[in-house]
Amino acid sequence: MDRGIQAVRPALVHLCLFSLLLNLLSFATVIYTMQVFDRVLSTRSINTLISLTVLLLLACAATALLSACRDSALRRMGIALDREVAGDLYDLVYAETLETRRLDTMHAFRDLETVRQFTASQAIAPLFDLPWIPIYVVVAFSLHVWLGLAMMAAIVVVLVLALLNEFLNRANLDRASQHAAQSQRLLDTASREAEVLHVMAMVPGFRVQWLAAHGQALGWQLAAAHLSKAIATVLKFWQQFTSFGLVALSAYLAIQGQVSGGVMFAVMFIGGACIGVVQSASSQWPVFLRARQSYGRLQALFRAAESVGPRMALPRPEGRVDVEGLAVTAPGTPHFILSQVSFSLPAGTVTAVVGPSGAGKSTLVRCLIGIWAPSLGAVRLDGSELQHWEADALGQHLGYLPQSVELLSGTIAQNIARFGPVDDAAVLAAAQLAGVHEVIQQLPRGYDTDVGEGGSALSGGQRQRIGLARAIYGDPALVVLDEPNSNLDAVGEAALAQALEVLKGRGTTCVLITHKANVLTLADYILVLKDGTVSRFGTRDEVLTPQPTPSEPKADRPAPMLRPSLAQTS
Ligand SMILES: Nc1ncnc2c1ncn2[C@@H]1O[C@H](COP(=O)(O)OP(=O)(O)OP(=O)(O)O)[C@@H](O)[C@H]1O
Incomplete structure (x- = not known):
């Protein structure tokens, strides 16, 4: 996994660099608006207006170019990570399936998919913009203390709404994914056992079961979508209100002679940009948390495999088998399928x-060839325990x-x-x-x-x-x-x-x-x-x-x- 991170490190550095430049460029509009309002209108200088507009055009072109570069870096990052770890993960999952006797170890590939999709998607980009929020707030404070405070209050409301969305919807989404997984399992069984289901008229009964699981999954998905949409609507209203609220506040301050007229426009852009970053970062936060969980699980899997270390090469065995006090439990239970089994075969x-x-x-023959590891005792081939090979x-x-x-x-x-x-x-x-x-x-x-x-x-x-x-x-x-x-x-x-x-x-x-x-x-x-x-x-x-x-x-x-x-x- 560390190799995977090393592979994406150059892309991460590029991403940080692009985010830095994009955020710096976002101030170009603010500066342009303030300059036009405060300088061009007061001096009536057409040359200054043209120069400023050309500079803004260049800034816009650079923004478009950098955005495209950032998207491309994101896509490459996901693929690089996947390429680096997929082969090793395949070996690990395979070994884990044999060892734990569980067939659901494919979750490791879902984890890799989650991490890859996260790194390759737009979800990661707002997280790189997050460090700019304090800078936006400082700029707002530098314009006027009331504007800074209003900006902070707006950010807090967005965060509270995002947390509310996550908190209220978690149960809905969990239930939706449980029922979706059950419905998928039923579909898999139906396609695998199609002949049996058909011949013995089991299709209608099975269909009812599948429809029930499918319907539950859809129901919980719908509930989650309704709630998310309601909160998103409130957020949208709040974003608009913040922009215009900040303009109203700066207009009031301008009437009081505490700020210049250009501040009205500047604060509208800064407020919009800042709330936009907070909103998209907080909406992507659950995605980030899921990706982090998946990454943690993958890392634990790789670390466990590293702790086993390479095994010594052993010579070709002659085929002597020794079974010593072998005991094996059923998967996930303390129940012994075999106990006290000992014998030797020349x-x-x-x-x-x-x-x-x-x-x-x-069960015994599975132990003889190392598919299942003994819970107690040992199985040896030419004197070496199978697990040592x-x-x-x-x-x-x-x-x-x-x-x-x-x-x-x-x-x-x-x-x-x-x-x-x-x-x-x-x-x-x-x-x-x-x-x-x-x-x-x-x-x-x-x-x-x-x-x-x-x-x-x-x-x-x-x-x-x-x-x-x-x-x-x-x-x-x-x-x-x-x-x-x-x-x-x-x-x-x-x-x-x-x-x-x-x-x-x-x-x-x-x-x-x-x-x-x-x-x-x-x-x-x-x-x-x-x-x-x-x-x-x-x-x-x-x-x-x-x-x-x-x-x-x-x-x-x-x-x-x-x-x-x-x-x-x-
Ligand atoms: N994956 C498993 N999970 C839980 N219990 C298991 C598993 N595999 C086998 N068992 C249990 O272990 C016991 C022995 O099963 P095993 O398949 O080894 O018997 P067997 O002697 O080969 O039977 P048969 O001659 O019918 O194939 C059974 O009670 C079975 O239910």
Whole structure:
């Protein structure tokens, strides 16, 4: 973020300079009017009038030029800031989404948008004019003390009205944005689940919900707009009244012989300019506060990331996995999904994770590949905790096939190559190993077929098999498959079994979740999860051997890879 500020610093300096010159030039009209009234009319000098008018014309031209330059500096400032921080912010938001398991981390981009719009908009300009208000007041005081006091009173009234607007409207605007966000969420869901809504006649009910949220948002927006407009009308009246009130006061003072006649015109300009600055600055104040809040949040995000610091590069792992006293909580709750999970998997083995629905199998595999960080305990790959790895470096050594396979918009080759540089030979090898090469060749454009949004142009089975090819692309050390055969036919299942054999032969560690008994024949180890803890763990034969009933004597033989904490749970 500091880099972003550094990038816009030259533009900020230009902005200050332009504001200084523009405000100085605004006095040209005042001086011109006073000179014409007090000097030209009394001396009747046409030459002086022409000279003064030419000077004023030059001042007006300079004002127009400087305004255009200031607008251009503003636009460049917003873009420069965005360019400097957008890439880093993308990485940060992505990491935060994984860490906090929240999907609403996109607020960081809304914050960047708010800051960019603020810096690039006209909203920032009046803030640079604010330091000139005391100068206007001093000029008014120098003309006459009563004029100075009247000017100050006018400023106070404008500030009170602006604060009133902000105070009374804050609740309205908050409610409007809450309902607008809800209405947007409903729209997103409706477009994502259009088929389900249509088939099961859920559209009318959903429509009612959306209309209610949309209507509430509009209602609160309207209330806020009415109030703002009412206060703006009062402000407009007050601005006009101030200009003419100051003229009336200076005319009275001129009649009393306390000021010259030209002061009437001068004070009209100064009053108008001063109230104009106060009014536009105060109307932009909430925008400024929002931008400042957004900037603060962004800065906190960047600072937190800096405190993590760079991580050491670790060598390519062999694939040994150690899970030690692992416990994981559900997002935003103190409820543990997994607790006291401990086991070790030697490199180059296949482990099947089984257990009833909701036992925590998917949660466990998410921890195994570092998507979710442990709340307690540790998950180690070749002895190093996953959190000690640089995320991108670790990703090269991991393969993951999630339960619901989401392919990304792009070609099949790009998806298999994980959107990195497409290595044709490696893509082909991964596809052949996953047994999907023939399937891909049947598609209209082969490996160059566009998979559509989320892979929608492919069947569930095709997506799953391409997802498997993506998981094993680049020869990772650890491959984690969450129900890899849930959408597969007999041919697909045979291909999966063959792929697992080959991976095992290569020394790749494989962990797969399954509900199908036939897959267990491929496994070296079986881990049974129940209610978030390890119910059983051991070699396939050990786990598949029926446990002795309580009346039978207990086998006095711990599983070879069992850890002490696991021995208590199994
Ligand atoms: N993001 C989440 N927020 C809150 N609770 C969650 C979240 N993800 C999972 N859980 C809870 O954790 C528990 C285990 O879920 P998990 O998906 O790991 O089970 P599973 O064994 O893989 O089930 P299945 O076989 O049905 O896929 C469930 O009770 C689930 O409600």
